Amino acid sequence: MTILEQHSLGENKFFNGDEIGMTDLAFGLITFWLEVMEETAGVQVLEVNRFPRLQAWIKNFKEVPVIKENHPDESRLLAYMKERREEHVKRATS
Numbered sequence: 001m002t003i004l005e006q007h008s009l010g011e012n013k014f015f016n017g018d019e020i021g022m023t024d025l026a027f028g029l030i031t032f033w034l035e036v037m038e039e040t041a042g043v044q045v046l047e048v049n050r051f052p053r054l055q056a057w058i059k060n061f062k063e064v065p066v067i068k069e070n071h072p073d074e075s076r077l078l079a080y081m082k083e084r085r086e087e088h089v090k091r092a093t094s
Contacts, residue, residue, distance in 0.1 A: 001051060009053040013060050018063050020064050024057075031058050042083040 008015055011077050015023035038044055061067060 005051045036077040036081050
């Protein structure tokens with residue numbers, strides 16, 4: 001993440017400049033899962049003060065109309081991750 005923060009975005013809105021591209025789409029799906037995993041585990045991976053460019057990129061990415069209209073349902077992702085976490089914890093403690 002540090003390499004992406006320091007070398008990939010610069011002052012650009014997206015990885016390809018001002019237009020969304022394939023790199024944005026490839027990394028974009030990860031952002032939805034990452035936020036849910038952070039909430040489920042109670043850990044913040046992309047700290048705002050450490051990764052301001054990536055945080056800005058995430059915000060810009062999620063505001064693209066086609067992404068905004070078609071992104072995964074966060075509540076369903078969160079419920080899924082909580083179930084998986086409970087299963088793993090249960091197995092680890094039994």
